Amino acid sequence: MSEAASIRTPLALLPSLAPLLHPWLPRQRWFAGKGSAVTGFTLVSATELLPVRGPGPGLLHLLVRVRQADRPRSDEGDCYQLLIGTRRALPPALAPALIGPARQGPLRGLTLYEGTHDPRLAGLLLERLRTPGTLGPLRFERYAGAPGTPVPPGGLAARPLGAEQSNSSLVYGDAYILKVFRRLHPGHNPDLELPLALARAGCDRVPVPVAWYASAEPGPYTLGVLQPFLRGSRDGWVLALEALAAGDPFRAEAAELGRVTAEVHTALADALPVVKLGGAQAEELAAGMAARLEAAARTVPALRPYAPRLRAAFDAVAALGRRGRIWAAQRVHGDLHLGQLLRGPGGGPWSVIDFEGEPTRPLTERCRPQPAVRDVAGMLRSFDYAARTHRPWNPAWAQACRDAYCAGYARTAGADPREEPALLRAYETDKAVYEAVYEARHRPDWLPVPMAAVERLAAGD
Numbered sequence: 251m252s253e254a255a256s257i258r259t260p261l262a263l264l265p266s267l268a269p270l271l272h273p274w275l276p277r278q279r280w281f282a283g284k285g286s287a288v289t290g291f292t293l294v295s296a297t298e299l300l301p302v303r304g305p306g307p308g309l310l311h312l313l314v315r316v317r318q319a320d321r322p323r324s325d326e327g328d329c330y331q332l333l334i335g336t337r338r339a340l341p342p343a344l345a346p347a348l349i350g351p352a353r354q355g356p357l358r359g360l361t362l363y364e365g366t367h368d369p370r371l372a373g374l375l376l377e378r379l380r381t382p383g384t385l386g387p388l389r390f391e392r393y394a395g396a397p398g399t400p401v402p403p404g405g406l407a408a409r410p411l412g413a414e415q416s417n418s419s420l421v422y423g424d425a426y427i428l429k430v431f432r433r434l435h436p437g438h439n440p441d442l443e444l445p446l447a448l449a450r451a452g453c454d455r456v457p458v459p460v461a462w463y464a465s466a467e468p469g470p471y472t473l474g475v476l477q478p479f480l481r482g483s484r485d486g487w488v489l490a491l492e493a494l495a496a497g498d499p500f501r502a503e504a505a506e507l508g509r510v511t512a513e514v515h516t517a518l519a520d521a522l523p524v525v526k527l528g529g530a531q532a533e534e535l536a537a538g539m540a541a542r543l544e545a546a547a548r549t550v551p552a553l554r555p556y557a558p559r560l561r562a563a564f565d566a567v568a569a570l571g572r573r574g575r576i577w578a579a580q581r582v583h584g585d586l587h588l589g590q591l592l593r594g595p596g597g598g599p600w601s602v603i604d605f606e607g608e609p610t611r612p613l614t615e616r617c618r619p620q621p622a623v624r625d626v627a628g629m630l631r632s633f634d635y636a637a638r639t640h641r642p643w644n645p646a647w648a649q650a651c652r653d654a655y656c657a658g659y660a661r662t663a664g665a666d667p668r669e670e671p672a673l674l675r676a677y678e679t680d681k682a683v684y685e686a687v688y689e690a691r692h693r694p695d696w697l698p699v700p701m702a703a704v705e706r707l708a709a710g711d
């Protein structure tokens with residue numbers, strides 16, 4: 251491999267990059283700042299994974315801050331990870347990955363494109379992950395797990411996953427999947443931290459992070475995680491919709507999903523700290539939910555008429571805290587829904603993926619111990635989502651799945667989440683509010699789905 255380096259004066263690249271990133275970046279599915287104009291960029295770091303002036307394609311690893319119109323002047327903007335391919339001419343197969351021709355600056359004369367779409371460049375990333383070490387600000391690491399943990403083989407064919415995602419994933423030879431985080435938050439990403447803790451604890455419900463890469467300075471940022479690809483698996487969302495279409499009650503699967511959730515919760519509670527939550531913390535929790543509701547109602551006007559009645563669910567938790575109720579709080583998944591559970595081929599075991607939590611929340615908040623009921627509420631919302639998106643709407647199907655899920659959870663955890671109705675309702679409300687914002691931003695046609703839950707929850711059902 252040719253010698254590649256961290257570019258010491260990344261600023262010099264901006265004249266080449268900025269005019270191209272301006273129209274391209276806001277169009278990316280993973281760009282989180284939709285709806286507010288991009289006003290400028292700051293290059294945080296630039297590393298040549300493959301030299302841009304070498305004989306073949308080049309690969310630039312960039313950390314870029316994006317300034318936006320709706321932010322205060324003091325806000326430096328969100329930081330994104332970009333993998334930019336460079337070539338003198340783009341072969342037709344890579345045309346869909348085009349960003350544009352650099353017309354000025356040091357990259358002038360080169361065509362820039364989305365590097366993860368180029369199998370050759372994606373292969374290089376795997377090569378780096380196979381061999382721990384550093385390159386400029388980037389550090390490549392491997393899981394030093396049980397003796398004999400295999401090193402991913404080299405030369406596996408790469409393809410982008412192509413799913414509608416918050417990040418970007420690359421699949422290697424249907425054997426490994428690399429998740430490339432896009433919007434970065436300083437700190438240790440729970441999508442690496444939690445699967446690592448679970449792997450070390452021997453919990454086999456989560457694909458083991460076999461390798462990852464990160465940057466210490468700037469950051470620390472977790473940049474990408476490589477895990478075994480669960481070939482032939484299907485996610486719970488697809489299976490639930492198929493069941494609905496076939497008139498299948500899905501109750502046994504829902505109960506199994508409850509069992510799997512409880513297993514993961516138990517393993518997380520054994521591996522990582524568990525704290526008590528009551529009194530002032532319960533009030534803080536309720537205040538956080540109320541503040542999110544207020545912010546959501548500013549973004550999604552349809553929420554406004556329901557806000558006072560929704561807030562009652564949060565007030566109930568604060569009131570219980572004041573009366574001395576104590577809950578256990580632990581590390582949780584944080585954004586659990588049917589799409590995060592993958593079932594192995596032929597009715598195989600279920601695995602849980604994507605421990606990143608809700609990507610719009612600050613990392614410190616996502617990494618805080620929280621009541622496990624929060625994940626349960628996420629799954630209950632998901633059964634509701636499935637029933638709502640199916641025609642005709644089948645509320646009885648959702649209710650039966652919700653009950654079966656809680657019963658399955660209770661059998662493994664030893665405690666039934668339905669015995670905490672106030673907390674469960676508060677988390678379900680918080681989730682429905684989050685979903686209203688998510689849908690308004692990403693899939694406006696779907697907004698009626700969480701709004702139906704908002705209406706139900708506001709009515710006290």
Ligand SMILES: Nc1ncnc2c1ncn2[C@@H]1O[C@H](COP(=O)(O)OP(=O)(O)O)[C@@H](O)[C@H]1O
Pocket residue numbers: 411413414415416417418419427429457477478479480481483485589592603604606
């Ligand atoms: N280990 C895996 N094996 C098979 N498919 C996976 C695996 N991990 C993720 N996927 C697929 O990739 C999709 C996106 O992964 P996810 O971690 O949810 O990314 P994001 O946070 O970007 O949404 C999932 O919906 C699933 O279909």
Ligand SMILES: O=P(O)(O)O[C@H]1O[C@H](CO)[C@@H](O[C@H]2O[C@H](CO)[C@@H](O)[C@H](O)[C@H]2O)[C@H](O)[C@H]1O
Pocket residue numbers: 415416487585587588589604608609628631632633635636685688
């Ligand atoms: O999987 P992600 O981490 O990208 O999660 C985000 O996108 C999800 C949609 O893909 C969204 O989930 C919502 O829609 C699902 C159906 O598509 C449904 O099963 C979930 O219950 C519902 O919340 C998730 O909220 C968002 O964070």
